[in-house]
Amino acid sequence: MNSNLDVRPSPIAGTWYASDPRRLRAEIETYLAAAQLPALDGSVMGVITPHAGYRYSGKTAAHAFRAVQGRSIDLVAVVAPMHQFHPETLLTTAHAAYATPLGTLEVDRAGVDAVDAALRESGLRELTAVRHDQEHALEIELPFLQVALDGAFRLLPLMVRSQDPRAAEALGNALARALAGRNALLVASTDLSHFYPQPVAERLDQAMLARIGAFSPEGVLAAEHSGEGYACGAAAVSTVLWAARALGGDQVVLLDHSTSADVTGDTTSVVGYGAAAILKRA
Numbered sequence: 001m002n003s004n005l006d007v008r009p010s011p012i013a014g015t016w017y018a019s020d021p022r023r024l025r026a027e028i029e030t031y032l033a034a035a036q037l038p039a040l041d042g043s044v045m046g047v048i049t050p051h052a053g054y055r056y057s058g059k060t061a062a063h064a065f066r067a068v069q070g071r072s073i074d075l076v077a078v079v080a081p082m083h084q085f086h087p088e089t090l091l092t093t094a095h096a097a098y099a100t101p102l103g104t105l106e107v108d109r110a111g112v113d114a115v116d117a118a119l120r121e122s123g124l125r126e127l128t129a130v131r132h133d134q135e136h137a138l139e140i141e142l143p144f145l146q147v148a149l150d151g152a153f154r155l156l157p158l159m160v161r162s163q164d165p166r167a168a169e170a171l172g173n174a175l176a177r178a179l180a181g182r183n184a185l186l187v188a189s190t191d192l193s194h195f196y197p198q199p200v201a202e203r204l205d206q207a208m209l210a211r212i213g214a215f216s217p218e219g220v221l222a223a224e225h226s227g228e229g230y231a232c233g234a235a236a237v238s239t240v241l242w243a244a245r246a247l248g249g250d251q252v253v254l255l256d257h258s259t260s261a262d263v264t265g266d267t268t269s270v271v272g273y274g275a276a277a278i279l280k281r282a
Helices: 021-034 054-066 109-122 142-148 165-179 198-213 217-226 234-246
Strands: 043-049 075-081 090-093 097-100 103-106 128-130 154-160 184-189 194-196 251-259 270-280
Touching: 021 054, 021 142, 043 054, 043 234, 054 142, 054 251, 054 270, 075 142, 075 165, 075 234, 090 109, 097 142, 097 154, 103 142, 103 154, 109 154, 109 165, 154 165, 154 234, 165 184, 165 217, 165 234, 184 234, 194 198, 198 217, 198 234, 198 251, 198 270, 217 234, 234 270
Parallel strands: 043 184, 075 154, 075 184, 090 128
Antiparallel strands: 043 270, 090 154, 097 103, 194 270, 251 270
């Protein structure tokens, strides 16, 4: 690793997850060991996973990463929402690498440039590169990837503010073009319902998970827009589903669902979390 890289420092280590590398690795390994998966008939080409603090969503997130544990991957594309305001809608990092307590992950600039070029060809605006963003939804997935995967990998980071189905589909198709022929993994980062009583959250979460399980990027955004379901990363999930579809994916298997009440005991206002694997069976 080049020590002169322009590295994005972590704004959330020590709050959203442990800053001590030994404690962080041990915590993630414990979550992974406890995750029990159904039979997965095919190659896992992508996962959908939550992005709350590990105390709340680590158990569910571990089910997604257990599905790829031990795999050797060259490139991981992580697609997340951008929760903070930004005037542009399709974002990436301007930094050359991301830092976590477990080490530095280098950005695959060629992959980012390939996505950008494909977006331009589609007639949409290009990716906007940002510096020193405070976004947790992308970074929170990185330590899990560092522990679960075997060996080093490069990162293709994307953040989406638009809920426009056309933008998500175009980004998904651009991402598929950039990943074609590469030993790559897709990761969509999203939480589900936010701050509803448990029974309402269960209804909203199951509606959204049904669309995800049906491998329907159109349905995910339609549920979000209609209020039938909720996911703060609906566009990120749709982007990854469109990319997976273009790359030959043909099934989504739901792996786990939980809410913050499982940790806090408070069922009056909960956040929902879900995990899923995207498979290519052929």
